[in-house]
Amino acid sequence: MVLIAILGYLTRWICDDALIFTRIVQEILAGNGPVYNIGERAEASTSTLWQWLLAFAGFVFGQSDTSALSWMLGLLLTAAGFGFAVSATSRLHGGHVAAMVPAGVLALLGVRPVWQYATSGLETGLNTFWMALCWWLLVRSRESKSPRSVVAAAFAIGLGPLVRPEQTLVAAVFLAALWVVTKPAWRVTVAAVAAAGALPVGYEIFRMGFYGIIVPMPALTKNASESFWARGFAYVGDFGNPYLLWLPLVLCTVLLAGLLRRRTDLVVTLTPVVAGVLSLGYLLKVGGDYMHARMALPIFFLLMLPVLVVPASRKTRVVSVVLLAWAIFCGSVGQFIPQDGKLIDDERGYYHAWTGQAWPTESADFTWRMQYLKTAARPGMLTYEGPGPHQRLVTTPLRPDVPSKSMVVGIYLGTTGVMSPVDAGVVDFWGLANPIGARFDFPTVKPGHSKPLSNAWLLADYADPSAPVPSPGNFAVRADVTADEVAAARHALSCGDLAEIQRSVREPMSPGRFWANLTGAVHRTGVTVPPDPFAAERTFCGHP
Incomplete structure (x- = not known):
């Protein structure tokens, strides 16, 4: 938590897309509703929960311009997310009984975009926190299977569509795993389904009635229902190549295979991996994004969750040392360099140059x-x-x-x-x-x-x-x-x-x-x- 907070702070920034949220929050706090322009109902944001979280923060702190609050809140949520995630993985592998060594957490800390998108003013910090919370609740559900705990966990996991629309897929995988692990009675199952769907379904009805469409408007603009496989593979390769991600992915896969041979709770261990692989398939289909790494980072985080820390042994210590060396090297020299014609941007580098600020962190x-x-x-x-x-x-x-x-x-x-x-x-x-x-x-x-x-x-x-x-x-x-x-x-x-x-x-x-x-x-x-x-x-x- 301390490391990601420091690294995120050292690379703090916001982008123009973050100011879209700022504009919508200004309209909300002025009493005009969740719109971009007064008198024109258009849903310009793709993270409903982040939009309203910023509006709440602006209301509490008396600031309609939430541009500076956005990067601070994002960094806080990212650090908290890392804490929840490591705590859950440690509990999965034996809690405080066995010594643990870092593995997947080193893979995350070695990738510079993980630091950069800890801020950015976008919903990435909220995304990280929500996935970590889902992981923590799922691991905890092995021990706490009371009806109240199951329903509460289902409610939190069900927020996925409001974090980002594509997180509906991740939420569905975690909800299925929660049901398999806890095996609740049918009344509890019905209550859990109702809890998981209450806010997303309620908001979808509001979206259709207020905005008149079934998806946020950027989904129409980006043709999100179409398939762009070639561009998707190019986007994923564009994320992996500058950081030699094949090395930590191979090593963490070896660690995961070793853990699976010794464990019986395969459902819990594999849930984030399955969610990550399915999300990767979706990312490939829709063609990625124009922001380098942004849409791939949540997938990378999911894949690393089961092996963030692993029980100490001779083999895992060796792997951790290799990952540490890679993380130091990659974090020092691993850098994305935009290329003409690839249409994938280094967003932080662009706004650093465009604003002339080393740390562009507010609308001014x-x-x-x-x-x-x-x-x-x-x-x-x-x-x-x-x-x-x-x-x-x-x-x-x-x-x-x-x-x-x-x-x-x-x-x-x-x-x-x-x-x-x-x-x-x-x-x-x-x-x-x-x-x-x-x-x-x-x-x-x-x-x-x-x-x-x-x-x-x-x-x-x-x-x-x-x-x-x-x-x-x-x-x-x-x-x-x-x-x-x-x-x-x-x-x-x-x-x-x-x-x-x-x-x-x-x-x-x-x-x-x-x-x-x-x-x-x-x-x-x-x-x-x-x-x-x-x-x-x-x-x-x-x-x-």
Whole structure:
């Protein structure tokens, strides 16, 4: 716990994605609900529990800007998670009776991204803590099989979908193992199932009724239901190669095999391994991520849980010495170097350079780069960047029925969000918080960065229809943004499924709107939008 806390503190940082949470928390604490923009219900975060945990921390400490709190809370949860995990593994292998030597914990501490994502402002610390808690509760269930303990453990394990959607798979494996280990009576089983599903199912009903879809919006943006196996294998290789992870994985597999030959409680020992392997399969299928190591770290943590510490023997001491030497070497020189064309970023290195700060840990470290937006954004106006030789900011009158006092296009969604007051809107250029852009039928190249919102759609959706469209000859806008293109996009937005999507996120919430959102969520989630306005008009309005 001390080591990971020190190493995490020495590499502390937050990223722009963390500021997305900050923006949502600001809206929550201002009384506008869990939205990114006032009057537009879009779920821009993928960790529901982290979002509300930050909101609670902001409420307790009286800070609507939770950017600094996010890395501190992440580091605290990571350290606590390591404590729970090592305690559970020690208990699994004999508690305080036998001497233990470190093994898997050295493998984790030797990988620099483990230190870096102990902070980052993202939900990784919460993820680590939740997995460690599940492990601790499962090991404890061998001795404590009272109905109350089983139901409490099921409740905690069932929080997985709220930590991150893909942790539903891990939660299911741990819940199955809990049932096998405790063999509860049928009444206790029913109570445990109800406890495990209470919050996730309740929140899913809320999500469908409030947001009108069945998944967080970034899942639509990243095409999470599709398969990208080649990219997934490349992502996993990109994580393992810089740190020679084959060595600790082979050594820890040997240790695990030795433990399994001597133990009878195979279910408990293998549960995190099975969960990790299944999660690895899912990661390979969805194609990984654009952030180096981020999505692979929870899997690595799961695989190491049964062998974090192992009973001392001559063989395990030798293995531990080898792992210690590897950890020191890898932690000192093992470093990821981004390569052109791989579309996988060193996020901490990028934001270190972009902000000019050795430890970018609060929103002020980011916003100085974009101060021009504060002077450009004007009440009643839509401000956007007109691509062209000069990349000039363009303003045009805002549509009268937009509830925000002004709108600004955000390339850096988190940074632009925290710079803008809660009553000023931010249009997400990449579709993570834009109900139309998230559904664009673009192929996914770089997850979360493959669906740019063109100016035609931007003007059609937010600009005053009576305002003239800048002429094609204007150097500040794209030459291909014409009045006809904007008119086609605006017409498409008024037809069929697109019109219903607009109503589902912008119509004032009422019992009738909630029910319409709830019953139409499945269909609405599957709607895709042609990026070309004329094609979209034909698709949704039926025009030739």
